[in-house]
Amino acid sequence: MPQSVYAILPASAALGLLFAFGVMAARPNLGPRAWLVPAVLSILFFGLTVDVVAKAGPLGFWNEHLRGPWGAQIWCDLLLAAGTATALLLPRARAVGMRPVPWMLAVLASGSIGLLAMAARCLFLEARLTTLSKETVR
Incomplete structure (x- = not known):
């Protein structure tokens, strides 16, 4: 995997968690x-x-x-x-x-x-x- 992926991974993971929290708050049962x-x-x-x-x-x-x-x-x-x-x-x-x-x-x-x-x-x-x-x- 290219090194550039590791540079954006922390911010991407944080955004993914925020998105997941939004989905869980809006629709607790998937x-x-x-x-x-x-x-x-x-x-x-x-x-x-x-x-x-x-x-x-x-x-x-x-x-x-x-x-x-x-x-x-x-x-x-x-x-x-x-x-x-x-x-x-x-x-x-x-x-x-x-x-x-x-x-x-x-x-x-x-x-x-x-x-x-x-x-x-x-x-x-x-x-x-x-x-x-x-x-x-x-």
Whole structure:
């Protein structure tokens, strides 16, 4: 991936988050295919991460977090966000039969990639259960 992509990525990601917040505020339920959003994001971010790991190595992130106060703060922020999101998602995941430990390991190993995949799987299973329940009622 060209270096110029990495120059615009932070601002693009921030704009994407603002857009997502707007969509979530306007339409909190995206329907039975909502799982596609985190699934696609997980796949795209995985692709970006493969490129970064190929260029900077699998532990290249660690030096960034040791660089100074901001690096340490960002590391703590990422851990708090991943822990909070996982804690909020786990009850829903358990309710649809997902085993928590493999998903927690995926989040620990890959951060947002694992968390997005976990959210996608949970939303997919919830949608499938809802569809099956509606068919059973008929």
